[in-house]
Amino acid sequence: MLRNPSFDIGMHFPNKSQFKEAVIHYGCKLGRKIWFKKNDKNRVRAACEEGCPFVIYASRIDESPTLVIKTMNLEHDCSVDQKLFWMNSTFMAQKYSNELRADPDWSVKGFTAAIQRDFGLEPSSQQIYRARKKACTLNKYDFVD
Structure with missing residues (x-):
């Protein structure tokens, strides 16, 4: 899955760390600066730089650690960047x-x-x-x- 990450609404991830890893890999693969705007035990929201429409939001299902993608827009208006925070x-x-x-x-x-x-x-x-x-x-x- 992480070689070419792709996302769909309703897609499940076993836990928060796997979701974040997939989003980070996606950002590195595309050369985009993706940041986690909301990141608590129940939800994760990732967005690109200011003005870019990219957003992906996942939240937990009930009391389980499983996250499901609820909202996403994978379009980018920003430019590709050679210096990425996550590519360390x-x-x-x-x-x-x-x-x-x-x-x-x-x-x-x-x-x-x-x-x-x-x-x-x-x-x-x-x-x-x-x-x-x-x-x-x-x-x-x-x-x-």
């Missing part, structure tokens, strides 16, 4: 941890090329180094019973 070393580490597990010696150039291919963004070499370090830490904990 933690996001990159989580996104590419499997690739780094398969090839621990994955070069910085290869990692950068993958990000450029997938997101059309140019990360700094420092971001790549931090992402590799975080991914290694994530992968260590994956193997612990």
Whole structure:
């Protein structure tokens, strides 16, 4: 689902963190600055910069942790941005941890090329180094019973 996130009214997410992760991935994929305007235990509203009509709103179903999309407008009037708040070393580490597990010696150039291919963004070499370090830490904990 996260490779090409798509949303529909009535779509369910098992919990708030999965919904937010999908919205963040969507924003990074399109190169848009998406912010969470409302974010409490019952609802999440994400919007783009001022004047852009993009909005997506999901709220909990009764007392369960499941969120359902109630309102959305996926149209954008804003421009694509190369500097995204969410496209940080933690996001990159989580996104590419499997690739780094398969090839621990994955070069910085290869990692950068993958990000450029997938997101059309140019990360700094420092971001790549931090992402590799975080991914290694994530992968260590994956193997612990």
